[in-house]
Amino acid sequence: MTAPVIRRLVATLVAVSVAMLLACVALVSAAALSAFEREVRPALEQEAAALGGVVAAPIETAISLGVPLDALPGVAAYFETVLAGRQGVAWLVLAGADGTPMVRAGPRAEAFEPAPPEGAAARRLDAAYDTRLRLGPVAEAPRAFLHVGMSRAPLEAAIADTRWDVLIVMLVGAILAIELLRYVLERAVTGPLAAADRLAARLAAGDLAVTADDAAPDEAGRLARLANALARRLADRRARLEWLAQEVASGGAAAARGAAAVLARVAARFGMGAAEPAMPGAATARLPLFLFVAAEQLSTSFIPLLGRDLARAGGAADPGMLAAVAIAAFVTAVALATPPGGRMAARRGPRATILAGGVIAALGFLGAALATTIWGFILARILCGVGYALVSIACQAQMVAVAPRGRLAGTLGGFTGAVMTGAVCGTAIGAVLADRIGQGPTFLVSAAMVGLVLLLALRGFPRGAPATLAMPLGLAQEARLALRAPAFLALLLLAAVPAKLVLTGFVFYLAPIALNDLGLSQSAVGRYVMLYGFCMLPAIALGGWIADRTRLGPALIWGAAVANGIALALPFAAPLELALPVAIAITGLAQGLAAAPMLAAVAAAARPEEGATAPVLLAFLRLGERFGSMLGPFAAAALLAGAGMGQALAAIGVVSAATGVVYALAMLLRRAVRPAIGVPA
Amino acid sequence: MRGSSFASRVALLLALLLVLACALVAVLNYLKFERLLVAQQARVLGIIAADAAEGFERGINLGVRLPGVPGGQALVERALASDPDLHRALVADARGRILFDTERGRIGEDLPPALAAAAGGAATAGWRAAPIVNGFGQTEGTLLLGHARDSIRARLDAIALGMLRPTLLVLGVAVPLVVLLTFLAARPVRRHFDAFGQVLARGGGGAPPAFAALDASLAETEALLDGAERDLEALVALPPGQETPA
Structure with a gap:
């Protein structure tokens, strides 16, 4: 009844908000860049003047001693000496009194255009800002001119970098707008309308005990008040009927029988149901989850760099390995805290769990911001990992608890969506923030965002444990059940674990280090790391679509592993600055395409009759993936220290491709064996 | 509403x-x-x-x-x-x-x-x-x-000023525009709320097509209550000992 009108509203508001946001950010950024270029030009001219003053001094001395300009020896060699190791200078040109160039030097010297002697002292050419200094006594006509060209390339690189950052802000702003709209509309429109729909249907069916939450001051509250008034009026009328029936019954047995018959007719229509609970929607958990994941991922692009710097500052023998420990410690903490987190969510409820997890994570972020030693930093990351496990499991439990009947898969799809969009936004904007305010303060921003998550949880998560949450199985029991499903074991060891090894070893560890070592800015590193999530998001949907409609699911799984392997060989075929982002993007695409088929393969591998149900196998798969995530940074750090970047990338790629091929062979073997033993494929 | x-x-x-x-x-x-x-x-x-x-x-x-x-x-x-x-x-x-x-x-x-x-x-x-x-x-x-x-x-002051003026100008146009567009986009849903409320208020008049089934169901409920009330009032009005019409 309400779905089409809500869909239209959501689509229109998303379009309006995204369009307005992009337009505003683009206009403000254009103004900022124009102001910057206007103001940076005098600074470049100042640098040119300073350099020109230094370079001109010996020439001035020669001129003052009466040496003719065309008899000055070694000017070109002198210019080359000055330019050596000095970046950003496009040219040094010595020109005669008529402006004719006599000596040119510099990387863009051929782009220098002679200037008439009466021209302006500073001018903009295509390649550089040219500043001209007159040579010779001030009181006399100039004897010569020295031109210093300050290259526009660094300025243009800075402007291009800023434009990318603005695009990142646009992307994050648009995703944030959609998430916030989803949250507000669910609380103000979708949720109340759905509740009113259900309430009206129950009223119409004769359930007069239902009531709606009428506290909201807007349309939803007014609708709820009308519904409650209707329920009260109908209940009053029914009460009056009962009173009338009592009156009739006092008139004799026959009248009493007649009244009872009338009441029975009414009772057949009216039942006394339970009160309609004010159940929050999935958005109450989705927004906190999105914000929390974004807060955690703010630091993804610089964790290995910060870890390495802290380890170096502490005089560690192998800083790269300690940086890997910082990543692995987080993943291990997540893996170890997830099972107790699940039990806590089942016993104490998602609200208590998210509050505990949020506080622990906030302490972790504060600790990371203040850490001055690698061990302090690792401890802080362990706290962050415990917090991450508790918050994510609490949000998942809350989503399961409020999922409409028959729509659990869709609601949990929202969980994956929130995690992925949060990861994309956090990685990208975190790098921009770290570039501007530093790495420590970026952790403080994470802590502040977790504070916001706690406020949302206090407001949106109901107290107590929902009855729908099942107590998770113990690790040993899960492992015992999982080991009985060989197809699942193959998937776990040959696809899931290697995929995570590639993710943490390459995307989260080697790539940031390699990109940073190439001299890229922090925000550029973040942009490239973000490519993983950015490419993965649409690929997840596409992989699901392909797997649902074709029988290519297993091929997508092993194909992704092989594609990862090939991607990691790219640095041997192309320069690192091109190969790394392409490899990250291919990894995101490949792992995204394989995500849904992997879940389908888990479901297919389940043996419910033996207790190895799909949820049990899925929980064990996640645990195995975290083991792979833990292994990745250590393997990468050891390979990097022992064999260098190229070999480290190649080795991880070979592992990925080889396991993918073995998985493909295993699937072929399984397909060949099944018909032979009469098992349906 | x-x-x-x-x-x-x-x-x-x-x-x-x-x-x-x-x-x-x-x-x-x-x-x-x-x-x-x-x-x-x-x-x-x-x-x-x-x-x-x-x-x-x-x-x-x-x-x-x-x-x-x-x-x-x-x-x-x-x-x-x-x-x-x-x-x-x-x-x-x-x-x-x-x-x-x-x-x-x-x-x-x-x-x-x-x-x-x-x-x-x-x-x-x-x-x-x-x-x-x-x-x-x-x-x-x-x-x-x-x-x-x-x-x-x-x-930096010059850059800040260079950003501030266009930012205020952009926001001066964009904020009222986004408010206007939001209210325009929300109109069908507000009408939907109104129609829903009208049906629940049982104010009479034809219900919009989207709520026709709910309106009919509620009308049926009210008619049942009306009928039961009439029957019971008729029973109350009968002299003691007379046979019931039901």
């Missing part, structure tokens, strides 16, 4: 998002430009410091000790004059005694601790150091340039 609307909350949210996004872009750009301008100034100071230090090194290489470099005072004065952001230039020997200083009264004094740290290579805000090294690679002393950030501040 009159009174406050969900559209107000949505419009407020979107307006806040616009303001936040513009402010974020402006602040991030400002911080980036500040960093670039500071780096630019550092390069200029590096050129000046290297040139001045080289002047002293040339003097030392002629065979004189640092305190006796001919024209040493002129060298620091020239360094000071080469950039308007410089407020002081001095040279101290390896033990921290000031040999040449644009603040001539301080010549002969020891370097204060902050400047001694800067001379020792520690990063010190507002000071740029360049070692003066003799032909044997030994550090004879340090040239120190004291600088302010007046020109950077002026440029």
Whole structure:
């Protein structure tokens, strides 16, 4: 009844908000860049003047001693000496009194255009800002001119970098707008309308005990008040009927029988149901989850760099390995805290769990911001990992608890969506923030965002444990059940674990280090790391679509592993600055395409009759993936220290491709064996 | 349905998002430009410091000790004059005694601790150091340039103003527009709420098609109650002992 009108509203508001946001950010950024270029030009001219003053001094001395300009020896060699190791200078040109160039030097010297002697002292050419200094006594006509060209390339690189950052802000702003709209509309429109729909249907069916939450001051509250008034009026009328029936019954047995018959007719229509609970929607958990994941991922692009710097500052023998420990410690903490987190969510409820997890994570972020030693930093990351496990499991439990009947898969799809969009936004904007305010303060921003998550949880998560949450199985029991499903074991060891090894070893560890070592800015590193999530998001949907409609699911799984392997060989075929982002993007695409088929393969591998149900196998798969995530940074750090970047990338790629091929062979073997033993494929 | 609307909350949210996004872009750009301008100034100071230090090194290489470099005072004065952001230039020997200083009264004094740290290579805000090294690679002393950030501040102020005006203009147009568009987009849903409320209020009149089934169901319920009430009232009206009509 309400779905089409809500869909239209959501689509229109998303379009309006995204369009307005992009337009505003683009206009403000254009103004900022124009102001910057206007103001940076005098600074470049100042640098040119300073350099020109230094370079001109010996020439001035020669001129003052009466040496003719065309008899000055070694000017070109002198210019080359000055330019050596000095970046950003496009040219040094010595020109005669008529402006004719006599000596040119510099990387863009051929782009220098002679200037008439009466021209302006500073001018903009295509390649550089040219500043001209007159040579010779001030009181006399100039004897010569020295031109210093300050290259526009660094300025243009800075402007291009800023434009990318603005695009990142646009992307994050648009995703944030959609998430916030989803949250507000669910609380103000979708949720109340759905509740009113259900309430009206129950009223119409004769359930007069239902009531709606009428506290909201807007349309939803007014609708709820009308519904409650209707329920009260109908209940009053029914009460009056009962009173009338009592009156009739006092008139004799026959009248009493007649009244009872009338009441029975009414009772057949009216039942006394339970009160309609004010159940929050999935958005109450989705927004906190999105914000929390974004807060955690703010630091993804610089964790290995910060870890390495802290380890170096502490005089560690192998800083790269300690940086890997910082990543692995987080993943291990997540893996170890997830099972107790699940039990806590089942016993104490998602609200208590998210509050505990949020506080622990906030302490972790504060600790990371203040850490001055690698061990302090690792401890802080362990706290962050415990917090991450508790918050994510609490949000998942809350989503399961409020999922409409028959729509659990869709609601949990929202969980994956929130995690992925949060990861994309956090990685990208975190790098921009770290570039501007530093790495420590970026952790403080994470802590502040977790504070916001706690406020949302206090407001949106109901107290107590929902009855729908099942107590998770113990690790040993899960492992015992999982080991009985060989197809699942193959998937776990040959696809899931290697995929995570590639993710943490390459995307989260080697790539940031390699990109940073190439001299890229922090925000550029973040942009490239973000490519993983950015490419993965649409690929997840596409992989699901392909797997649902074709029988290519297993091929997508092993194909992704092989594609990862090939991607990691790219640095041997192309320069690192091109190969790394392409490899990250291919990894995101490949792992995204394989995500849904992997879940389908888990479901297919389940043996419910033996207790190895799909949820049990899925929980064990996640645990195995975290083991792979833990292994990745250590393997990468050891390979990097022992064999260098190229070999480290190649080795991880070979592992990925080889396991993918073995998985493909295993699937072929399984397909060949099944018909032979009469098992349906 | 009159009174406050969900559209107000949505419009407020979107307006806040616009303001936040513009402010974020402006602040991030400002911080980036500040960093670039500071780096630019550092390069200029590096050129000046290297040139001045080289002047002293040339003097030392002629065979004189640092305190006796001919024209040493002129060298620091020239360094000071080469950039308007410089407020002081001095040279101290390896033990921290000031040999040449644009603040001539301080010549002969020891370097204060902050400047001694800067001379020792520690990063010190507002000071740029360049070692003066003799032909044997030994550090004879340090040239120190004291600088302010007046020109950077002026440029950043100009950039901030350059961003502020268009930002206010953009927001001045965008915020009312987004509020208007939100209310326009919300109209069908508000009408939907109104129609729903009308059905629940049982105010009479034809229900919109979307609520026809609910309206019919509620009407059926009311009719059942009406019928039951009529029957019971008829029973009440009967004299005692008479047979019931039911």
